[in-house]
Amino acid sequence: MINSVTLVGRLTxxxxxxxxxSGVxxxxxxxxxxxxxxNQSGEREADFINCIVFKKQAVNVNQYLSKxxxxxxxxxxxxxxxxxxxxxxxYVTEVVCDNVQFLEPKDSQNNSNSYQNGTNYQNTSNNTQNRQNVEKGQNNAKYDQHNNPFSNGNQLADDELPFD
Structure with a gap:
């Protein structure tokens, strides 16, 4: 038998x-x-799904999630x-959560992590410099094609690519 649920939604x-x-x-x-x-009027409807979580995950949910x-x-x-x-x-139907992922920072205004363009940048001087370089359109030499550890050193010119 299979009983598996994966959901992404917002807390109501x-x-x-x-x-x-017993201390749980x-x-x-x-x-x-x-x-x-x-629906017929063009509005997107939502389902409201009850979830329950136990032990350390319950403590984390209580601490880091909110409406x-x-x-x-x-x-x-x-x-x-x-x-x-x-x-x-x-009768109650609910999802017993084995894993809960927090998909937004707790305080998006004052968090030390800033989320820009879907990328999480830690607030460190090195990553701040990398972010500034990316925003200016500059490449970081560490990730330059010529220093790619997975490259065999052969670089293809645009006209050598097998597609248009």
Missing amino acids: KDPEFRTTP EVGNFTLAVNRKFT GKLAGVVGRIQTRSYENKEGQKV
Whole structure:
């Protein structure tokens, strides 16, 4: 049997965090995941998927994720039921997360990492210089074609390439 789920979405609210009487940390959150298609009025709908995470991952989710943040999860679907205070049976379907990826920095305004053009630059002087060189259109000699450790030293001219 296969029971595998991979989702990317935004948190609908801050995660809920608790510790069980036996000392296990538990985190709950809901991901809004956009559907691939639009409805009849041209609007994109979303599914709201309940997720649960345990132990260290739950602590990390509580610390680093908040409402509106983009997250990726890998896990499995689980169903369970319980009886509520009114005596009615309630069925719950949720994703038990084995892995949660934080796809945005916690504080994108004041984070030491800056995300530009999809690239993560650590805030160090060496990488700052490399970023400035890239922004100016200058090549870093370290990554120059002539110093490519995977090259056999033969460089092809544009007119020697096998495609137009």
